[in-house]
Amino acid sequence: MPGDSFPLEPVSKSRAKIIADLDRGSTRSEHGLFRIEGWRALASAVATHVRLEDVVVRPDALTPVRIALLRSANVRAVSSIRSKGMAQLTSVVQDQGVVATARTRLASVADAARGSRILALDGVQDPGNVGTLIRTAAWFGIDAVIGDGATADFFNPKVVRATAGGIWDVGLVRSDDLSSALSALKSQGFACFGADPGHAESLNWHEAAKSILVLGSEGHGLSDGIRPLLDGFLHVQGGRREARGVESLNVAAAGSILLARWAE
Numbered sequence: 001m002p003g004d005s006f007p008l009e010p011v012s013k014s015r016a017k018i019i020a021d022l023d024r025g026s027t028r029s030e031h032g033l034f035r036i037e038g039w040r041a042l043a044s045a046v047a048t049h050v051r052l053e054d055v056v057v058r059p060d061a062l063t064p065v066r067i068a069l070l071r072s073a074n075v076r077a078v079s080s081i082r083s084k085g086m087a088q089l090t091s092v093v094q095d096q097g098v099v100a101t102a103r104t105r106l107a108s109v110a111d112a113a114r115g116s117r118i119l120a121l122d123g124v125q126d127p128g129n130v131g132t133l134i135r136t137a138a139w140f141g142i143d144a145v146i147g148d149g150a151t152a153d154f155f156n157p158k159v160v161r162a163t164a165g166g167i168w169d170v171g172l173v174r175s176d177d178l179s180s181a182l183s184a185l186k187s188q189g190f191a192c193f194g195a196d197p198g199h200a201e202s203l204n205w206h207e208a209a210k211s212i213l214v215l216g217s218e219g220h221g222l223s224d225g226i227r228p229l230l231d232g233f234l235h236v237q238g239g240r241r242e243a244r245g246v247e248s249l250n251v252a253a254a255g256s257i258l259l260a261r262w263a264e
Contacts (some may be wrong), residue, residue, distance in 0.1 A: 011056045011079035019054065019101055020089050025153050028104060034155035036100040037090050039066060044165030045102060046073045054079065054101045058086050061097020065166045075100070091157050104155050107144060109170035109181045113188050115143025115171070116210045117262065119255075120225055122178055123150040123217035129252040130154070131162020134213070136256045138166030140263040145170050148178035150217070179225045185212060186229065194222045195258060213262060215255045234258055 013018075021027040022035040035051060036045055045052060045264040057066075059080050081089070089099050112118050119137045124130050130152040137145050147153075152159055154172045175181040182192055191208035195215050205214055214230065217221035222230075236254045249257075 005165065008057075008078050008080045011054075011081050011085075015054065015079070016056070016081065016085065016089060019056065019099060022101065023091055023157060025156070028153070028155050032104050033101045034104050034160060035090075036102060037092055037098075037161060038096045039069070041161070041165060042073075042098055042100050042121050042167060043069060045100065048165075048168040049074060050102055050168060052076065052100050053129055054099075056081050056086070056089060056099050058083055058095075058097035059104055066098075072230075074122050092155055092161075100238075105172070106154075109146070109173055109175060109184055111171055112144035112146060112173050113185055113190075117142050118144045118190070118212045119259070120146045120148075120178060120182065120212055120214040121151040122148055122214055122223050123220065124215060124251055125150060125217060126251075127152040127156045127158035128162050129157075129250060131159040131164075132252040133255050133259075134163045134170060135158070135166035136259050137225065138163070138169035138250075139258045142170055142259065142262075144173055146175055146178065146181055147174040149174075149176040162263050178223075179229060182212065182226065182229050184216070189235060191231045191234045192229055193234065194226065196222055196233045197235045197252060198233075211262075213255075213258060215258075216249050221260055 018031060022033060026035050037041060046069060052073055055070060055073065055078045057080055057206050084174055086095050086097065119133065121130065121133065121144050137206060147154060160167055186192055190210045190212050192212045192214060214222060214226060236249060236257050
């Protein structure tokens with residue numbers, strides 16, 4: 001980190017504009033950057049030795065512990081900003097006084113094939129659900145998460161916040177043709193199972209040495225092009241008490257239950 005004293009030089013207007021615009025997918029693609037918000041998220045990035053491009057802080061948010069964290073970070077530049085400016089850099093209602101940026105990083109299908117357990121998302125559009133599923137996958141030691149073109153961008157700030165640091169612990173793969181990606185993985189010995197409440201649960205999904213769990217969107221379920229590739233179906237049974245007002249679990253809740261059972 002440049003310099004040993006605080007406060008630091010103010011962030012430039014041009015850099016602040018880029019950081020603020022990282023809400024937009026086009027800006028993330030243009031600059032190859034995504035935004036990290038909050039001290040806990042920053043600490044997770046530092047703990048996993050992520051190379052950070054920027055850290056921007058409000059001087060009034062600094063404490064000795066946070067200063068030590070900044071000094072231990074692998075970061076290109078650390079800058080300061082006033083409270084009003086910080087509010088424009090982040091999408092949260094009450095900012096914690098720090099935002100950072102890191103390079104977007106995606107693995108390939110070939111990278112994912114080196115693992116043994118993969119979560120595939122088929123049109124899961126809600127950023128909160130996608131982030132929660134990445135977080136849960138990381139918690140249960142899933143090797144990679146594959147998202148198709150209709151799945152929310154892994155580097156959307158809402159997704160990143162919902163991962164709670166899990167974004168650093170799993171390989172993230174983007175595939176506009178999920179059917180081809182799954183076919184390639186099946187050719188390398190992966191069994192493929194889909195979550196679908198309309199089917200009975202397969203009994204052999206734990207027996208597969210290498211397996212994939214596919215979750216579809218809440219509105220449409222699994223895509224027609226994905227179903228022929230599946231070796232079996234899974235579902236989450238309802239509880240003992242009849243639920244009159246709840247029609248179903250959302251994809252993050254159902255997926256988290258299945259991931260926990262997968263890890264047993």
